[in-house]
Amino acid sequence: MTPWDNIKGVLFDLDGVITATARLHDQAWQSIAEKVQAPWTPALQASLKGIDRMHALELILQAAGVAQAYSPAEKQALAAAKNQRYLELVQQLTPTDILPGIRVFLDQLQQHGYQIALASASKNAPTVLHQLGLAAFFPKIVDPNTLTKGKPAPEIYQKAAALLHLAPDQCVGIEDAAAGVAAINASGALSVGIGAAQELAAADVVFASTAELTLPHLQQVFGGGVRG
Template sequence: MVEFAAIKGFVFDLDGVITDTSVFHSQAWHQIADKVGVSWDDQLADALKGISRMDSLNLILARGHRENDFTPDQKAALAAEKNTNYLALVNQMTPANILPGITDFLAELQAHGYAMSLASASKNAPLVLSKLGLGHYFTKAVDPATLTHGKPDPEIFRRGAEILNLSPAECIGVEDAAAGVQSINGAGETSIGIGDPTVLAAADINFTDTTQLTLANIQSQLVTA
């Protein structure tokens, strides 16, 4: 594992790390699943975390054995409808929706001169950051429309380091999903997993929640690892 002193930047996922819009995503996807006649459960909801919109739709359709029942245009319309449902919920967000400890951690990183970028599969990330009042921390963000592969492929986190003009070895990636941790590790960055350590066992560092995100805690984990 890399030494703490070598770290110069942090690459963040959005959902489940900076804010929790997963409930909004779930509500919006649940509506689409109902529309196409696919049963919804917690297992399906969890499977959709951290992956792109079209990959999520394809998972839902596959669950109902309906992956071949829709044309590309029909799939695009369903994905757009989900996004409309989701945006109606996102537009109600405020800084109160920032996860505990995140504002302090971002301020700490900025004060200590660390570079920061966003590596979210969500095309709505700029809107979410604006609603949260955190856009000034993330002047560098990966545009998911430019990506060839979704998580768990390492492309998005590799790009997150590139836009900071840093090597992956100089970056820490922060994620709450197993697919995201796999993406960070594949990119060659140090991974922090936020959540259940049994689910995120592949992460280099595990924190159960965002309140534990401090430079001191990260440094102590890298020293003892």
């Protein structure tokens, strides 16, 4: 029996896997960084990838040296301002912004009876999926408001599997960030990384781009060995 024989569900991250909304988050967060006078460096930008909104805001405030200067209410207001700017940018998304191969991959999964769920920290995921024309593929979406711990904790992937009435080890998770891969691995699901092999070395399999993400390719790869 190969690792793939047990797989019945596929769990998706959103940003960097289904669409490249990271650039929209970056634009929105940069506006907040400028407001609190944090230097917008490549290192700060990279540190915000794959984490929840309030955690990202804390990193920006720390970079500005003002983490203690804002009250909880003021932090909530900053987070809301970021979200409002992001939602304005999201309205520009169309199906042409779906990453290469993803629509075909979703069709393959659906045609072959695999269940699908979204495991994204984004509270705006339903809006993004609607703009992309993919909402019908994702009736099962983890509500980030129900999470007690964000990635790299496994909770979001455990909940995604539960939405499908599956155990995590019956699922494959797909991520483009190291924190996300760690969350998949900790949940017990098989992990697929999209991006740089060195950054995502903990994943069971790494594909350079979503264009390589096909059902036959996954079946072929997981027909062999995975991490011990």
